[in-house]
Amino acid sequence: MTTEPRRVRCPVCADEFGWPQDGRVLVFNQGTRKHDIIDVNGLSPAKRAGVRRDGYIQCPNPAGDMGAPHYLPATYADYPDPLTVGLVGAPMAGKTHLLTAMIREAYRGGLSPYGVTTSALDFRRHDHFHEQFVQPFERGAALGGTDSGVTEAADILLVRGPAGPRPVTFFDVAGEDLESTEAMNRSTRFMLGADAVIFVHALEDEDPGSTGSVNPSWSFELAVERLLGVPENATRVPVAIAVTKADRMRYVPPVQRWLRAPAAGLDAARIRAESRDVYAFLHRRGAVGSLRPFDAFQRCTLHFVSASGGDASPADAGQQHRFARGVRPANVLAPLVALLAMTGVIGGPEAQKVGMP
Ligand SMILES: Nc1nc2c(ncn2[C@@H]2O[C@H](COP(=O)(O)OP(=O)(O)OP(=O)(O)O)[C@@H](O)[C@H]2O)c(=O)[nH]1
Numbered sequence: 154m155t156t157e158p159r160r161v162r163c164p165v166c167a168d169e170f171g172w173p174q175d176g177r178v179l180v181f182n183q184g185t186r187k188h189d190i191i192d193v194n195g196l197s198p199a200k201r202a203g204v205r206r207d208g209y210i211q212c213p214n215p216a217g218d219m220g221a222p223h224y225l226p227a228t229y230a231d232y233p234d235p236l237t238v239g240l241v242g243a244p245m246a247g248k249t250h251l252l253t254a255m256i257r258e259a260y261r262g263g264l265s266p267y268g269v270t271t272s273a274l275d276f277r278r279h280d281h282f283h284e285q286f287v288q289p290f291e292r293g294a295a296l297g298g299t300d301s302g303v304t305e306a307a308d309i310l311l312v313r314g315p316a317g318p319r320p321v322t323f324f325d326v327a328g329e330d331l332e333s334t335e336a337m338n339r340s341t342r343f344m345l346g347a348d349a350v351i352f353v354h355a356l357e358d359e360d361p362g363s364t365g366s367v368n369p370s371w372s373f374e375l376a377v378e379r380l381l382g383v384p385e386n387a388t389r390v391p392v393a394i395a396v397t398k399a400d401r402m403r404y405v406p407p408v409q410r411w412l413r414a415p416a417a418g419l420d421a422a423r424i425r426a427e428s429r430d431v432y433a434f435l436h437r438r439g440a441v442g443s444l445r446p447f448d449a450f451q452r453c454t455l456h457f458v459s460a461s462g463g464d465a466s467p468a469d470a471g472q473q474h475r476f477a478r479g480v481r482p483a484n485v486l487a488p489l490v491a492l493l494a495m496t497g498v499i500g501g502p503e504a505q506k507v508g509m510p
């Protein structure tokens with residue numbers, strides 16, 4: 154019995170290919186640091202499920218333009234409608250800290266008020282993410298800047314919402330690469346297949362000296378242009394603007410109000426009120442470039458967030474920066490919740506109102 158292989162778009166290279174159905178799965182061998190090929194056809198259903206859960210498929214990258222081989226979880230195509238979510242923002246804007254805080258909270262059950270649970274789909278990748286980012290973050294370490302040239306996903310989760318399970322792939326590349334105008338930059342390839350984008354604006358970004366970027370919204374500008382290279386994206390791709398490091402103004406209304414906002418289930422009117430406050434805030438500060446995604450995309454929400462809850466400081470002279478009093482993320486799930494509503498992971502009439510003009 155043969156069925157048409159399902160067409161899948163690889164989140165990494167954005168090529169489409171027929172998902173292999175020959176029953177052969179790659180399993181990473183810790184000893185040899187290589188993949189073993191395992192044919193699951195002869196295995197019992199329980200063993201087959203086990204191998205597939207830990208296994209991979211190598212993307213054939215039909216365009217042959219990625220340079221390095223890349224792998225997707227063998228179960229990636231078991232679920233409909235995979236989602237690719239990318240973070241965009243200047244170098245040092247706070248993308249990596251925000252994604253870390255967000256995935257950490259989602260993993261700790263932070264999406265349960267929305268009827269959503271989260272688990273790993275790519276176990277090796279998730280372990281790596283946990284070790285490299287979540288654990289140091291929990292210990293109060295300030296995470297390092299992302300290296301230029303990252304093309305792989307940061308994490309691939311299985312998000313089970315009221316409308317069914319969906320694989321969600323997150324990309325967190327270097328701000329430096331997001332500011333590169335090189336058309337074939339491999340690090341920004343994910344943008345060709347992105348289904349939702351989180352634009353990250355850091356609170357001090359108006360001061361050009363405070364980040365590595367001359368124009369803090371340059372990465373926004375480039376990403377908007379790249380995404381709108383596919384005209385349908387203006388209506389197809391929902392976006393969220395996250396104003397991060399909002400802890401720096403945590404006593405200032407209206408920042409204060411939203412940072413303290415408790416998660417109480419999906420409330421489109423509340424998201425709209427927050428979006429209005431953030432819009433007005435950015436507008437008053439003259440951050441016009443950072444509002445570009447709002448004008449360019451039909452569905453856009455805006456949020457005040459803080460990944461760490463405070464500034465990092467050097468523990469001793471010459472030492473790595475630390476969050477000495479620990480991390481206290483605030484409102485970090487808000488942009489993700491809005492995107493899950495706008496992409497139908499959280500379905501229903503309330504979700505349909507989120508981000509609508
Ligand atoms: N006060 C405060 N500082 C933050 C927060 N999030 C990140 N930072 C600081 O901002 C700096 C940059 O954060 P990253 O998350 O590495 O920024 P990035 O956008 O990933 O940077 P690149 O990887 O270089 O593109 C770090 O020194 C953090 O300590 C926050 O929520 N509040």
Ligand SMILES: [Mg+2]
Nearest residue numbers: 248249298299
């Ligand atoms: Mg980073």
Ligand SMILES: [Zn+2]
Nearest residue numbers: 163165166212
């Ligand atoms: Zn690929």
